[in-house]
Amino acid sequence: MTEAAPGQLRDLVGRLEALADRRLATRPRSASASARATQLRDHLRGHVRVRANSLDAPLLVLILGPTGAGKSTLFNTLAGRAASTTGVLRPTTRVAVVLMHPGDREALLDGTLVSVGADRLQLVEDDTIAPGVALVDAPDIDSIEHTNRELADHLVESADLCLFVTTAIRYADRVPWTVLGRVRERGLPLVVVINRMPADEADRREILTDIERLFVDAGLIDTMASGRDARIELVGVNEGDIELATESLRRSAIAPIADRIEQLRRDREARVELAARALAGSLAGLGQFLDTIADDCEHEAIDVDALLRTANHHYERELISMRDELGRGTFLREEALRHWQRFVGADQITRLFSQGIGRVRGVISAILRPAQAPVAEVRAATTEDLLAVARLHAAEAARRTATGWAEDSTVATAIADDPGLWSTSIDFDDRLRARLDTWINGIAADIQVTGRPKQLLAWGASIGVNVIGTGVVLGTFIHTGGLTGADVGVAAATAFLNQKLLSALFGEAAMAELIAHARSRLDEALAATFAEELARFEGLVPDSGQLTGLAADLRQAAADTRNLPSGLPADLRTVLAARTPAAIPGEDEPRPRVDRSQ
Numbered sequence: 039m040t041e042a043a044p045g046q047l048r049d050l051v052g053r054l055e056a057l058a059d060r061r062l063a064t065r066p067r068s069a070s071a072s073a074r075a076t077q078l079r080d081h082l083r084g085h086v087r088v089r090a091n092s093l094d095a096p097l098l099v100l101i102l103g104p105t106g107a108g109k110s111t112l113f114n115t116l117a118g119r120a121a122s123t124t125g126v127l128r129p130t131t132r133v134a135v136v137l138m139h140p141g142d143r144e145a146l147l148d149g150t151l152v153s154v155g156a157d158r159l160q161l162v163e164d165d166t167i168a169p170g171v172a173l174v175d176a177p178d179i180d181s182i183e184h185t186n187r188e189l190a191d192h193l194v195e196s197a198d199l200c201l202f203v204t205t206a207i208r209y210a211d212r213v214p215w216t217v218l219g220r221v222r223e224r225g226l227p228l229v230v231v232i233n234r235m236p237a238d239e240a241d242r243r244e245i246l247t248d249i250e251r252l253f254v255d256a257g258l259i260d261t262m263a264s265g266r267d268a269r270i271e272l273v274g275v276n277e278g279d280i281e282l283a284t285e286s287l288r289r290s291a292i293a294p295i296a297d298r299i300e301q302l303r304r305d306r307e308a309r310v311e312l313a314a315r316a317l318a319g320s321l322a323g324l325g326q327f328l329d330t331i332a333d334d335c336e337h338e339a340i341d342v343d344a345l346l347r348t349a350n351h352h353y354e355r356e357l358i359s360m361r362d363e364l365g366r367g368t369f370l371r372e373e374a375l376r377h378w379q380r381f382v383g384a385d386q387i388t389r390l391f392s393q394g395i396g397r398v399r400g401v402i403s404a405i406l407r408p409a410q411a412p413v414a415e416v417r418a419a420t421t422e423d424l425l426a427v428a429r430l431h432a433a434e435a436a437r438r439t440a441t442g443w444a445e446d447s448t449v450a451t452a453i454a455d456d457p458g459l460w461s462t463s464i465d466f467d468d469r470l471r472a473r474l475d476t477w478i479n480g481i482a483a484d485i486q487v488t489g490r491p492k493q494l495l496a497w498g499a500s501i502g503v504n505v506i507g508t509g510v511v512l513g514t515f516i517h518t519g520g521l522t523g524a525d526v527g528v529a530a531a532t533a534f535l536n537q538k539l540l541s542a543l544f545g546e547a548a549m550a551e552l553i554a555h556a557r558s559r560l561d562e563a564l565a566a567t568f569a570e571e572l573a574r575f576e577g578l579v580p581d582s583g584q585l586t587g588l589a590a591d592l593r594q595a596a597a598d599t600r601n602l603p604s605g606l607p608a609d610l611r612t613v614l615a616a617r618t619p620a621a622i623p624g625e626d627e628p629r630p631r632v633d634r635s636q
C-alpha cells in the first residue's frame with residue numbers, strides 16, 4: 039500500500055475527464071458513439087472521481103428495471119412509506135426518487151448525483167435510517183420518454199450497486215439486455231431481483247433456471263456462476279399483497295433485499311467493501327471502454343476523410359473546368375469585346391503594325407485616345423461575366439457535394455437543414471467581386487513595375503495605365519494561342535489586335551510575363567473563393583487529425599489505466615478508510631448470506 043495510490047488515481051481521473059470532454063466536443067457522429075462518450079463522462083464524474091476521493095461517501099443503491107416490474111413498490115417497501123408513485127398507468131416515475139439520511143444529502147449532491155439536474159431529483163430525507171446508503175428508484179429503462187431513459191442510464195454510471203428488478207411473469211421479454219450489458223461493462227455490482235415469484239417451489243426453481251439460461255445466452259454468466267463473490271446474484275421475491283396506503287408490500291415479502299440494505303446501513307466495513315468492489319469493477323472495465331471510444335474516433339476520422347475527399351473532388355473539378363472555360367474567353371460577352379476591338383483596331387494602328395513594331399512604339403500614344411477607351415465598360419462586363427461563370431461552377435460543386443453528403447447519415451440532417459449548402463453562399467458575389475477588383479488593381483501595379491525599366495511610364499501615363507491594364511485583363515482570357523479554329527469571330531479578332539498592341543508596348547517576353555502573372559493571380563483569387571465555399575462543408579465535420587490525435591491519447595490513457603497498480607482499490611480501502619473514524623455500532627456482525635433460491 040502506498041499513500042501515492044489515491045493521488046495517482048485522481049490524476050488519471052482528471053486526465054480521463056479532459057479526454058471525455060474533448061471527445062464530446064467533437065460531436066460523436068453516431069448515436070452509439072455519442073452514448074459511449076456521455077457514459078464515460080458521467081461515469082468518471084459520478085463514480086470514479088467520487089470513489090477516488092472517498093470509499094466512505096454514501097453508497098448509491100440503484101433500483102433499475104423495466105416498467106411495471108415493481109421497482110417503486112420495492113422502493114416504498116424499503117422506505118416504509120408511499121414515497122414513490124406506483125401503478126399501472128405509465129410512466130409513473132419521471133424523476134429519480136432518492137431515499138437518504140439528511141446527513142448524506144450534501145455528499146450525494148456534490149458527488150454521485152452532481153450532474154443530475156435538481157428538477158430530476160425527488161429527495162426523501164429520513165433521519166430514522168442510518169446514514170451511508172442512498173436508495174434510488176430510477177425511471178423505467180424502457181420508458182417511452184427519452185429523457186426518462188436518459189436519466190436511468192445516467193444513474194447506472196454513478197451507482198455502487200444495481201438492484202435489477204424484473205418479474206417472474208414476463209421476464210423473458212422484459213429484460214433490456216443493453217442496460218445490463220453496460221452494467222457489466224462498467225463492472226457495477228449487480229443483484230437481479232425476480233419479483234412476484236409463485237409460491238410453488240418447483241415453479242420457482244424452473245423460473246430461476248430459465249432466467250439463469252437467459253443470462254448465459256446474453257453472455258453475463260461468467261460473472262454469475264462463480265459463487266459468493268459473483269457480481270450477479272439472483273434473488274426471488276414472492277408475490278405479495280399490496281398495502282394500498284403505502285403502495286408497498288409487507289416487509290417480510292422482500293426480506294432478502296431488505297436484509298441486504300440493512301446490512302449495508304449497519305456495517306461500515308461492508309459499505310467500504312462494496313464501494314471498493316464497484317471501483318475495482320470500474321477500473322477493470324475502463325481500459326476496454328477507452329479503447330472502444332478510441333476505435334469510434336478512428337472510424338470517424340476515416341469517414342470524415344472520405345466525406346472531405348468527396349467535397350474536395352467536386353470543388354477541384356469545377357475549378358478546373360472553370361479555368362478551362364476562362365482560358366477560351368468564350369464566356370465574355372461579345373458586345374464588350376467588340377468595343378475593345380474598335381478601340382485597339384483603329385485603322386492607323388493596324389497599318390502601323392504592318393510596318394513593324396519597333397517603329398510604332400513611339401506613335402501609339404499619339405494615336406490611341408485614352409478618353410475613348412471603353413475601360414469602365416470592359417472592366418464591368420468582364421467582372422460580371424467572370425462572376426456569372428464562377429457562380430455557376432461553385433453552385434454545381436455545392437450541389438454535387440450536398441447530394442453526396444446527403445447519403446451519409448451522420449451529416450444528412452445538417453445538409454437537409456441548410457438549403458444554402460445546395461448552392462453558392464449568399465455573399466459569394468461580394469467576396470469574389472472584391473477579389474477581382476484587387477486583381478485588376480494588381481495588374482495596373484504590375485504594368486508600372488514592368489514599364490519602368492523600359493521607360494514606358496511616360497507612355498503609360500499618356501495612354502493610361504488603366505487602358506493598358508484592360509488590355510492585359512482581356513489578354514488573360516483571349517489570346518491567339520488559346521483560340522481554336524472553332525472560336526473565330528470577335529474573340530479571335532480582338533485577341534489578335536490586343537496582343538499586337540501589348541507586344542508593341544512591352545515586347546513579346548514582357549507581355550507574356552504580364553499575362554502569365556495576371557492569370558496566376560486570378561487563379562489564386564478563384565481558388566480562395568472556392569476554398570471558402572468548401573469550408574462551409576468542412577465546418578460540418580470534426581477535424582480528422584484532431585480525431586486521430588484524440589484516439590491516440592485515449593489509447594495511451596487506456597494503457598495507463600491498465601497499468602494502475604492491481605491492488606489499487608484495496609490500497610484505497612486502506613488509505614481512505616483510515617482517514618475516517620469508523621465505529622458504527624454493529625459493524626462486526628457477520629454479513630448474512632443471500633440465498634439464491636429465495
Ligand SMILES: Nc1nc2c(ncn2[C@@H]2O[C@H](COP(=O)(O)OP(=O)(O)O)[C@@H](O)[C@H]2O)c(=O)[nH]1
Nearest residue numbers: 105106107108109110111124125126277278280
Ligand atoms: N399484487 C401485487 N402487485 C404488485 C407486486 N409488486 C408490484 N405490484 C403492482 O404492479 C404494478 C407496478 O408496480 P410498480 O412498483 O409501479 O412498478 P415500476 O414501474 O417498476 O415502478 C403496481 O400496480 C403494483 O401495485 C406484488 O408483489 N404483488
Ligand SMILES: [Mg+2]
Nearest residue numbers: 109110130131
Ligand atoms: Mg416506478
